[in-house]
Amino acid sequence: MTAQSTLPTATFRQPGPFATVWAALRPIVRKPMGFVGLVGTIAFILVAFLGPVIIPQPVTNTNMMRQGPSIEAPLGTTNDGKSILILVLRGGRDILSIALLTGGMTTFVGVALGSLAAYLGGWFDRIVNTAANFLLGIPTLVLLTVLATVIRLDNPLPLSFLLASLNWPSLMRTVRSQVLSLRERDYIEAAVALDLGTRHIIINEILPNMASYIIINLIFSITNAIYSLNFLIFLGLVPVDVKNPNWGWIISTANTNQAIYSDNTRWWVLAPVLAIAFLQWFLITLARSIEDAFNPRLRSGG
């Protein structure tokens, strides 16, 4: 290297977006659990959103009522002769869209309030904590039940908003305690001394250290939302499009129609239940493998 080398402008290239995503995904995908979790989750999302678009709406078929599994309907048919398999393939959209929206909102609010409360302290911290403690004391599902009888929860946005506003406190608390400890780190103190500003410190210094933690909590917010949502739907508290039923509604209908008691219609209940269960399983497996990949202490091998 010559002493007077002027820096050529082309030598430095920021890694492209694909490279960064791949670098983040690689440790997860390398392990079988992570691979399964990621692929399963993506598959579910694709089916849930593309299903209603690709697969045509099933029509009532009086010839095929309450039939067991057959070639035309591999999982049997409902009271209306509709194929259970098709209903399930088309029934994930509402659930997934509301759950993803809720999860996103919960995580955003929880992270924003938690990190600001921890970093700024003082009165802001006190207000946020009081609000959180208040909300945490309320039994969520009971409140939702009560509210649902008063408000019409047919729009996904208000529903998500409602669910998120009841779920953010516990995430906020865990984020807050994490940030409280990160705040004491030497490199944060250095950032303060360098006058980098609160916004920079929270977004560029603190949150990146919690990235995997935030993603995992996002996933758990989604699973929580799925449970709450199905509970509400099952209780009939959420207006549902009967022609395009979602999984919760399928279960509810199947139940009302005594589907469990007949061998032929067993899958009417089982299929949506298993769909929900598998989705949850894929999500949780993905979350755990992210935790595994990013927590060096959990890595085996000394």
Place this chain on the structure above:
Amino acid sequence: MANPVLSVSNLSIEYNSLRGKVQAVRDVTFDLYPGETLAVIGESGCGKTTLALGLVRLLPKAANIVRGSIMFHHNGQSTEVLDLTAKQLRAYRWGDCAMVFQSALNALNPVLKISSMVQDTARAHGERDTKKIEQHAKELFEAVRLDPERVYNSYPHELSGGMRQRVLIALGVLLHPQIVIMDEPTTALDVLTQRTVIEVLKRLRDSMGFSMLFISHDLSMAAELATRIMTMYAGEAVELGTVADTFYRPTHPYTLGLLRAAPALHGSPENLSSIPGSPPNLIHLPSGCKFHPRCPYATEICSTDDPPFEQHLPDHWSACHYWEQPGEARTAYREELATLLRESQL
């Protein structure tokens, strides 16, 4: 010299890590004699703690002793420590060879009183008489300059760091072991507390007559306590000699480097200098002599031939092709220093 109490030959320990095999200790050979204090000096990553853990076989699962032998000689009998069964090993540890860890804060169970720990330790080694154990422990606490009554009945968090370290030392010598291994006994202690611990160690050693092997990065500690010093670098022993020989006539450039890099309360700062570069990667070690990339005396041969650890002078081993030169450099410095000290009447 009398017969050694511990003979270590060609001890090699490796770790399995995600990136490859870490050669933490390579072919270390030395003897430990009765009543002597051997200081193992080196910096982070030189293998000294791994060596100490290996001597009492407390290595983590990821570590393997791949080669070598550790012979313990006592009462005319010689035992191969690497062949001991689990039961024999427990008797050996603490009974014959005790280890006092660094970080006294974490070594004591916070929910147990000191008295419980004393009794548990003694009982685990077959002592049943609680009164006798208590008496003995209190005597030892006295010897390490702790208030016996107060300390015996307290919890670890009620004691300061220096006091806890002394409790650990007393626990270490409770069963009159032949050998006491101490890992960084005074790191993390304040200067005045450190002085107390040093004096306590000297007293115990003189009165109980055990052999002490202490691990440290601090040459000054070796200057205080050691009869012999072994310097380690990149997993190898690079020099072994008496304390005077090591300090005044070193035969390895790394030892000389350490001596030159130690600030003191006397002498001019111009004489101090660092060792350039940094310690090698223990997975991909350099060829030839492991120190050669940082050595002021290195030549062609140093990068190709790994010098064997040999005895070049009476009681003085080292692994260097140019072993005479560090001593010359040191002598010149010492002469200057002696003049300076005479002039300042230190």
Place this chain on the structure above:
Amino acid sequence: MTVPLMELQSVNRIFKGRNSTVQVLFDVSMQVAPRETLCIVGESGCGKTTTGKILAGLSKPSSGKVLFDGKDVSGFSGASYADFRRAVQIIHQDPYASLNPVHTVYRTLSFPLLRHGLVKNQMEARARVLELLTLVDLTPAADLIDKFPHQLSGGQRQRVSIARALTVNPKVIIADEAVSMVDVSIRISLLNTLTELQKRLGLTFIFITHDLAVARYFAWEGRIAVMYLGRVIEEGPAKLITDAPQHPYTQALVSALPEPDPEITRRKPRVQLRSEDIPSLTRLPSGCPFHPRCPIYVPGVCEHERPELAATQVGTLAACHVTAQTSHHAEAIAARGASVAT
């Protein structure tokens, strides 16, 4: 006399816990002139780290003043505060905690450059970062600039910390045990880098350490202030403090420190302290805080009245009744036959 660049005037610091209140600094006053090196030396609990944080503006005193270039820091706001904030930087002890693990060396060093408009764009930032890395002897800079902290050694990380502090062109650097957690063989080289920077850039250093030998080396042409239980008990030129300590606590420190030379260290006269118990900050001794342990304790004097910093015979300042040149306890001291060890 030049105006001191940084000054503490009678600073007290009290920490209020839920059930307890602890005062960790008592009436601490000190000054640092521009381009000077001051080492603050003491054992754990003496308040040196808190003092460092107050000097760095990261903590506020409970009472007393902090002056920067002669002006009270608490009066700064807006632009003047921003100037002060950037003029005083800090280097931490633990190389493994001082850098954000998720950012490369480049990112860590470019943030302050870009934020404060010291460079116009990423290209300029890149060039400046390379310059800074070379300035702190991190070479070859091009190899290290895109590395993450975990890929660097302890010594290299400390150098990155120094470079980071230099990004905003500070006037004062406060180093809190900056070499304590680094291998002994590279401490000297780190300290030499700091000294070089001081000469080149005209920096003022406040170096906090528990190691008197390191303090002596680094502050060779500067001053040392010795702290004990939240007070400054001795102060003066570094060479004098280590060669001729006046305060019995400093003497105890000097005598207790092991030296890297067997003949010297084994023959060193040891100061015997009266007691080994270290008083806690919540139950301080009356009068002189050192009196329960002090070998030259004068009964009737030392436990009743706390000594102020006063001139000693060698020209340093010490808070001790016995060493003070004009002590109105002269009779009592003479009566006890106390001798002052030089």
